Ligand code: C2E
Ligand code: MG
Ligand code: MG
């Protein structure tokens with residue numbers, strides 16, 4: 001009896017599991033500190049048109065961890081979403097992105113480029129989200145028309161009226177909206193006509209095997225038709241090779257993002273348009 005209880009207790013305090021909990025708590029504490037110390041960096045990945053001309057970029061956060069080096073977002077964004085730090089992370093990324101837009105505006109070679117910023121559901125649902133975005137635009141002097149906010153379908157599962165209200169307020173000031181990872185979420189398509197959207201981004205998972213998998217090819221073609229008939233811009237994500245690019249061009253895709261056109265790089269390495 002006692003032995004069993006002991007065994008159960010031991011199982012409950014599984015050392016591996018405990019280590020994970022501790023590691024996550026430690027990482028969260030380090031992230032909080034890292035935020036204050038300016039360890040977050042924003043990388044830029046180009047978005048190009050069918051002629052390969054750069055029309056803008058996506059801002060992608062990186063964490064320069066003092067011991068672990070560059071930590072990709074997949075390793076700390078989910079954690080930050082759970083403990084609420086995502087609000088501060090998102091605000092810092094937005095601030096950096098807006099300053100980048102101002103720097104681009106000052107140079108003839110980069111003037112007019114748009115910058116897309118990922119917004120997590122928790123960040124968007126904050127009561128003061130709209131105010132934060134407008135304040136940041138004003139404080140930095142960035143042109144709202146060049147800022148795009150990428151939302152995911154999961155964000156729309158909440159209070160649709162609230163989402164529409166917030167989007168309309170920002171859209172009225174010039175801010176554009178994009179649906180990220182389109183096709184992977186659970187929401188209904190009805191939102192596409194309800195929301196003031198500018199663009200949808202076809203998820204990388206459909207592009208990856210678009211030449212080898214007939215279902216992926218059908219899905220991509222359908223999204224392209226849908227976007228066209230709703231007058232939405234569309235960006236294919238994760239374009240890695242010329243065959244994928246050719247397929248997309250043949251089916252009328254107007255914008256592309258992926259390693260074929262450039263990996264995410266620190267802002268200081270953002271090269272002028274290749275000739
Ligand atoms: P996402 O918004 O869909 O961003 C695109 C991701 O695909 C980026 O990964 C990018 O590096 C990667 N990618 C682009 N082209 C290719 C390609 O050709 N092949 C492959 N294999 N991958 C490609 P990254 O930077 O690791 O970001 C992952 C996700 O983390 C993002 O997906 C986004 O959901 C999230 N994220 C990144 N930055 C932020 C941020 O500032 N705030 C929030 N809330 N989420 C962010
Ligand atoms: Mg994105
Ligand atoms: Mg995406």
Ligand code: MG
Nearest residue numbers: 118152180181
């Ligand atoms: Mg995403």
